[in-house]
Amino acid sequence: MTSTPARWPDAAQAVMKGDLTVAAAYVTPAGGAVITSVSPLGLVDREAGRLSFTTSIGFPRKLERILRDPHVSLAYHTRDHGFAGNSSYVLAQGTASVDLRPSPERLADLMRASEPFLGRTKRGPVWDWLLREYHQERVFVDIGVERVALWPDLAARGTLTVTGSAWPRTPPAQEPPKNGTGPRVDVTAAVRQIRSLPHRLLAYRGADGFPVILPVAVTGHDGTGLRLDVPPGLLPPGGRRAGLLAHAFRPQCVGLGMRTFTGWLTVTDDGACYAPHTSKGLAAPPYKTLLTVSNGLLAKYGLWRARRDGTAARLERLATRGPVD
Template sequence: MANWSHNVDDIFAGDQATALAYATPAGGVVCTPVTNFGQRDRSTATIIVNSSIGMPGKLERIRRNPKVALAFHTRAHGFSDRVEYVLVQGTASLSPPIPDYPSTLDSWEDFDGPRPTAPLWKHWLRVYYTRVEIRIAVERIAVWPDLNCTGEPQIHGTPTPAERPPAQRPPANGTRP
């Protein structure tokens, strides 16, 4: 279980645009945007982001292999002006779909603005507003001093493995187009 600093907590509270990385069945990794509304619990080292049910493949892959990473990689959207790049690693669990998820959050309009009220928009956005919480039990946090990830990261929680895997061999036909 990882604990984090007040500076990192400011990033968790204020960044809306985050990238969630999860494993594919073929052993690759997919990075996809998820929405952060500042939900976290330092006492249990938990961060909650959410995703629309409109991406069932992503959700099924996370159910099969819950080891995920979450990158707080930009300050372009949100309320934090911190300069650090933060990478969270942990184990995800998914909630059942929550209809009208925005109504469960006090912070929805702070991040996403007012919701449309016209009946047509309510109908069209019902899938978007039906969301699944992705609750991440934080195991490790790597914090780089800037968004370019220069320098050595500061590690909170489980130490990184001392041994690195061997480098891949170069592509047989080179890297030219």
């Protein structure tokens, strides 16, 4: 992390404080990027140059990879159901640390921060028992911001403004995987799965190790993959591993859908083609009470499983040891 925190402009601050859902990307050991959606709940410390979001120990793969390689990026790509009024696309990149045992005070602050975004927390003896793990076993991912890139519109087009570290050089092409670069999941099925998910973003590992997250549009498909329309000049030529996210969400995240892919991106003079290799989906019910019950039960099960199979202890060891070179 740089010695001086990045100082981002007011337009970026408003977006960071107000967006309900953002895209988060981290890198893989093979040099790819995984991209998913998170709700950061306005957890911004501008003076310290820090952004935060929370997750659960029930999602250990994400935490393990961040602990091993802390290059993390957040893309503020939609104003849906949030509080920010401007139309800027904001990409924040930085070095992450993981707080596996947040203090009671920090957890209380999180609950207060969540209510404007997610609604009033349910209370009472039954709800307190059901939601105990969901509220009290949160894990914080804190990002020491090193660069903030801002475009004037949500399509990431127009003049780029960068604060903090300078925008890096173009990364070289990567070696293709041994199993080939073509699709390993049904492309037509993938198109069908994301048809109702309007927010689509692509992530790849930049030359300095930080994921670059860009909005994309799917303009067609064939046996070689998905045809992508991307902001001009922002995708490096050649082939590389990349992640793709398609998602949708409703007010207070009551009802959401998400499809994440890993795969191979090829950029030529003719355009960009994405060949999906893996595909995972997630859906949450559009009914708040049912969603709350599901969250509580999943948190209880996830914590029980993490303790039973040694995941919790493994994450503690990784957090103590620090990033792996």
